[in-house]
Amino acid sequence: MANSTSGDSVTQRLVRVLDTFTPARTVQTAAEIGRRAGLPPSTAHRMVGELVDAGLLERDDERRIRVGMRLWELATRSSQALSLRQVALPFMERVQARVREHTQLAILEQDEALFLERLSGPHSGANITRVAGRLPLHASSSGLVLLAYGERDLQERIVRGPLVALTEDTITDAAALRRKLAEVRSLGHAIAPGYIEAVSTGVAVPVRDETGAVIAALSSVLRRDDPVPPALAELNAAARGIEGALGFRR
Structure with missing residues (x-):
């Protein structure tokens, strides 16, 4: 050009x-x-x-x-991200129907969590996420999952900061972020109470493709005081379903 x-x-x-x-x-x-x-x-x-x-x-x-x-037509013709969304949507609908809070699917895009889909009910709590919107990797539960399973270069780049505070609970210390990422890898999920909004808790799990690589994060946004285990169980079941549809076998 x-x-x-x-x-x-x-x-x-x-x-x-x-x-x-x-x-x-x-x-x-x-x-x-x-x-x-x-x-x-x-x-x-x-x-x-x-x-x-x-x-x-x-x-x-x-x-x-x-x-x-x-532009939309061209973007949807061969987009792997939108193909992933199509596979994930039935499983997301089940999570949203059972948990009755926001259910989201995000991928890594240019050092941020890019949200491909969000399902919400009429009584779902607060949530700033939008479809085609982005959130920082260090501050969102989806971002923490994507970062924890991401390349070492990505992790170092994000840890070096700046780690912007969105609330008083957002992780802004490099050492604390490293500990959180190790926790996510150990537990297999991320819990982010008040990191994005003080009144909400984000819960996210990884989604793997047929090779076992983490390609997405599936999450729910709960009210701050809601119990996490029921939502986490639904997210894990949905993630396994999506992975099976993508060809991953454990």
């Missing part, structure tokens, strides 16, 4: 444009996209127009921009 006068390639600028969309920011003007992507106004309007013409972005009646269905 040709470079701009700033040295950025077309691909780099395209990624910056798409990265301006977040789970909380789904609609923007072309000017807002340009400002957030660090592009000159003329470049931003031209790129947005070309992406709209290609169907990767869409323009509503007020000329605001949102992610287009064409």
Whole structure:
């Protein structure tokens, strides 16, 4: 791809444009996209127009921009993550029906926990997680599972920090995080009371593929004072079911 006068390639600028969309920011003007992507106004309007013409972005009646269905279509054609979600969903539905709290599936993506699915009931407690949203590895139960079973380089990178505190209970000390990761590997699950929200406890277990490698974390978000063992039992049963469907045999 040709470079701009700033040295950025077309691909780099395209990624910056798409990265301006977040789970909380789904609609923007072309000017807002340009400002957030660090592009000159003329470049931003031209790129947005070309992406709209290609169907990767869409323009509503007020000329605001949102992610287009064409981008979703392309992403779902061969995504391993979405294939995993499809396999996991029936097992997640069983957990959610029995535990009656949020049930979530996350994978490791660029040093964060990326959530592929979240099931919730009308009376489920507090939870900030969103589908296609991200949480820090050191602060979420899913993230702790992914980190504990991740590569050593990943663990060292995260432990070196900064370990940002989301609540007063979030682990922010490197030595404490190392101990927590060892605990997760020893027990085979992560419990994170108040790490993300003071009123909630995250509980997560690993999910393995046919080779035995941990590829995802399955979790529930409980109210802070709810008993953990019943949810943990349901999560473990569901994880074994997902692993069996993926071809893993213990």
